[in-house]
Amino acid sequence: MEMYDLSLIWAVIIAFGVIMYVLMDGFDLGLGILFPFAPDEDARDVMMNSVAPVWDGNETWLVLGGAGLIAAFPLVYTILLPALYLGVFLMLAGLIFRGVAFEFRFKSKRTRGWWNAAFAGGSFVAAFAQGCVVGAYIQGFETADRVYTGGAFDWLTPFSVLTGIGLVVGYTLLGATWLVLKSEGHVREWARGLIPGLLIGVLAIFVIVSLWTPWIDPGVFDRWFDHLQVIWLLPFAALLCAAGIYLATRRRREGLAFLLTLGLFIFTYLGLLVSRWPYVIPPDYTLWDAASAPESQFFILIGVLFVVPIVLTYTAWSYWVFRGKVRVGEGYH
Amino acid sequence: MALDPILLSRLQFAFVVSFHAIFPVFTIGLASYVAVLQGLYVATGNAVWDRLGLFWTKIFAVVFGMGVVSGIVMAFQFGTNWSNFSQFASNFIGPMLSYEVITAFFLEAGFLGVLLFGRHRVSPSVHFFAALMVAIGTFISAFWILATNSWMQTPQGYEIREGVLHVTSWLEAMFTPSFPYRFAHMALAAFLTGGFVVCGVSAWFLLRRRDVEAHKRALSMTMWLLLILAPLQAFVGDEHGLNTLEHQPMKVAAMEGNWETQSNVPLLLFALPDRELQANRFEIGIPNGASLILRHDVDGVVPGLKEIPVDQQQPVWIVFYSFRVMVALGLLMIAFAVTGLVLRRGGRLYTSRWFLHGLQGMSLAPFIAVLAGWFVTEIGRSPWLVYNVLSYADAVTPSLTGGMVLATLIGYVAVYAVIFWAGIYYLFKVVRQGLDDLGADEEVHDVDRPMRPLSATHVPFDGTTASSRS
Numbered sequence: 001m002e003m004y005d006l007s008l009i010w011a012v013i014i015a016f017g018v019i020m021y022v023l024m025d026g027f028d029l030g031l032g033i034l035f036p037f038a039p040d041e042d043a044r045d046v047m048m049n050s051v052a053p054v055w056d057g058n059e060t061w062l063v064l065g066g067a068g069l070i071a072a073f074p075l076v077y078t079i080l081l082p083a084l085y086l087g088v089f090l091m092l093a094g095l096i097f098r099g100v101a102f103e104f105r106f107k108s109k110r111t112r113g114w115w116n117a118a119f120a121g122g123s124f125v126a127a128f129a130q131g132c133v134v135g136a137y138i139q140g141f142e143t144a145d146r147v148y149t150g151g152a153f154d155w156l157t158p159f160s161v162l163t164g165i166g167l168v169v170g171y172t173l174l175g176a177t178w179l180v181l182k183s184e185g186h187v188r189e190w191a192r193g194l195i196p197g198l199l200i201g202v203l204a205i206f207v208i209v210s211l212w213t214p215w216i217d218p219g220v221f222d223r224w225f226d227h228l229q230v231i232w233l234l235p236f237a238a239l240l241c242a243a244g245i246y247l248a249t250r251r252r253r254e255g256l257a258f259l260l261t262l263g264l265f266i267f268t269y270l271g272l273l274v275s276r277w278p279y280v281i282p283p284d285y286t287l288w289d290a291a292s293a294p295e296s297q298f299f300i301l302i303g304v305l306f307v308v309p310i311v312l313t314y315t316a317w318s319y320w321v322f323r324g325k326v327r328v329g330e331g332y333h
Numbered sequence: 334m335a336l337d338p339i340l341l342s343r344l345q346f347a348f349v350v351s352f353h354a355i356f357p358v359f360t361i362g363l364a365s366y367v368a369v370l371q372g373l374y375v376a377t378g379n380a381v382w383d384r385l386g387l388f389w390t391k392i393f394a395v396v397f398g399m400g401v402v403s404g405i406v407m408a409f410q411f412g413t414n415w416s417n418f419s420q421f422a423s424n425f426i427g428p429m430l431s432y433e434v435i436t437a438f439f440l441e442a443g444f445l446g447v448l449l450f451g452r453h454r455v456s457p458s459v460h461f462f463a464a465l466m467v468a469i470g471t472f473i474s475a476f477w478i479l480a481t482n483s484w485m486q487t488p489q490g491y492e493i494r495e496g497v498l499h500v501t502s503w504l505e506a507m508f509t510p511s512f513p514y515r516f517a518h519m520a521l522a523a524f525l526t527g528g529f530v531v532c533g534v535s536a537w538f539l540l541r542r543r544d545v546e547a548h549k550r551a552l553s554m555t556m557w558l559l560l561i562l563a564p565l566q567a568f569v570g571d572e573h574g575l576n577t578l579e580h581q582p583m584k585v586a587a588m589e590g591n592w593e594t595q596s597n598v599p600l601l602l603f604a605l606p607d608r609e610l611q612a613n614r615f616e617i618g619i620p621n622g623a624s625l626i627l628r629h630d631v632d633g634v635v636p637g638l639k640e641i642p643v644d645q646q647q648p649v650w651i652v653f654y655s656f657r658v659m660v661a662l663g664l665l666m667i668a669f670a671v672t673g674l675v676l677r678r679g680g681r682l683y684t685s686r687w688f689l690h691g692l693q694g695m696s697l698a699p700f701i702a703v704l705a706g707w708f709v710t711e712i713g714r715s716p717w718l719v720y721n722v723l724s725y726a727d728a729v730t731p732s733l734t735g736g737m738v739l740a741t742l743i744g745y746v747a748v749y750a751v752i753f754w755a756g757i758y759y760l761f762k763v764v765r766q767g768l769d770d771l772g773a774d775e776e777v778h779d780v781d782r783p784m785r786p787l788s789a790t791h792v793p794f795d796g797t798t799a800s801s802r803s
Contacts, residue, residue, distance in 0.1 A: 056401075060438055066408045067427075067434040074423030081412030082730040088413055089741045092406050093748045099402055100752055104759065107794035146420065148732045293424045293499050300428035307435045314443070 007291040010072035021061035028055040030175020032123020042328045043187045050182040053322045071300045075290035082148045083141045091129035098122030131167025135160030140282035166205035173198040177258040195249045220275045231274045238267035336735020342414040345742040352749050356400030362527020363393045364468040371461040381547050388768050391790045399756040418728035433477035440470035483512035485719050487580045514573035521566040526699035531555045533696030536689035544768045556673040563666040582636040584713035587652040589623045591637045598623040598635040606649040647715045655708035662702040763792045
């Protein structure tokens, strides 16, 4: 056990789980946000059908992340959750509503409008709350003696609202490129038309957040303006992805546009990670401060190493099975 | 009075976990029943078992889905409201809860899909195997949760270094003295829950003369099962109580409404416990009863609540009455099981209308008994979150204010009210549709369908179903 840095292994596992969640639940949350703006009910059917087979698999990463945190980095769990108390509630309520809406919308006719609203509202609230969490995380948390000491609304600041909106727009872009990939006819054309506007929105917020972030904390400033120039490749790569999305959409390279949107998210995510590395609870605690006992990390690592490959295989398999376009009036019911 | 974040957090946890718990308790019992039905189908080749299996699998799917949705919140409660507990005990509870999640994923990713959607795509034997693995999986899930809870009741296998708990022996920590009793008691409770729901639903169909042959079989086999399990549960419950007397005597004192540590303690049937008076204001009991049950001797000494300071005593009346509700319902279950045997011998098991009506009502009994039982064991442990180690006051999130908890408590009540209403409403629809329309044709369209619990049913959420003719 002593030969390996278990905390580091766990940091990689959880960072991987988080980005898996963001990428995978991101596009189905994005579809939910687009839901009220869809041209007609047929389009909504297609939108939901395109993610219905996979969305709950997507959300398993969130639960795995939550459970993994308390096992491997309990301090993160016990400071972040109290600090984000109301935000966490909003996110959970949103996720529950949209999850149930997924199931019952297809089985209802008279009450369909309500389930549409629950799906859209739940998706929006969950996405916004997650975006605020990102902002709150960059800002750091007020702690004393390993306990959160801040207030109930510390997570809600102009900066975190901006990141909240940023994630909403980002998820929506992800949802739109996904929908272009998975649909045809008028649904695809509608989604395609949204991409340039969403891309501009994402870029605008990306630039503001990027310029704002180094000034939040001297530690972040040093990280970006000290000797580690190589990290400037990350925002640069993200911008390249954004340009690529625009070009790929114009040339109707649907798969490429979606993959580049995933890339945009990944590089932005990595940029955020390096801003604060190795602090998992900025500004005071590193991942080693936050770790649980090595024997506990090891005990659960065995189970995770056994199950995660199975979950990944299963996930890949379900995406493979449901590959291709979703047509109006087809598939899920 | 200022809002107390500790009390509100306890209320919120109790609310969320109560609403969540009724689903897994049901699914654990039902999963085993489905496995039995599919096993009977493989063994006999009689299609009626397969039809019943399909019907109950659909109900299982809805309840499982509700359990998953309501359970998401649980994974976060430990951090949002009980962060000091999480920080103190995470070296143990972290891996335990994670293993539960991992077990559930494994189950969901593999065998549940085969059980729900593979009926016409794999052989009956493989399908039965999937059902069996799902049933075993639900027990493994329950194992992690109950082992964690039992550790909180009777902690061992740990040491505290610098205010943080470290596990010294995983085996000792996972298999604490109260664990085998709690697990057996809960497993039987799950079977009784599944059993009484199956009986109630079968009775509903028999009263309406729908699919009589199939539901007769379901009722018959389940009544035999209940005849064994209901009395067995009384025995196991008694053993569990004796174990509690050994390790958590004050919980038993509250259950019995006993204030003085003394001999010849009566078994109270009714009483008005009063904490300020430190006595019962009124009581009716069987002389020496409690001494006899707990010590097997009329002169046996039973611990009394006065052994601990007043401010450490539990809300005695909740524990006292919850215990009585649970026991009364348990006795009622035994009575129904025995009555079923009497009616069966007279050949009237499937026709006695009052009995069938009674069984319908009894579907609710196990749920109430389970919740009452959890109230006994959880509130009976107060003021300790980890018995004699960590109190509620030391466990709660320090930054919480009463207003914050009140806001989320109201929020969760609202969210769960909607979810619960929709779920139960839909469940009734599925039940009402019955076995009629559950043809193979429905699953022909199932090729490459998503593997999610609720998509295993096609019953419309609103509007009328063709087959509901009640």
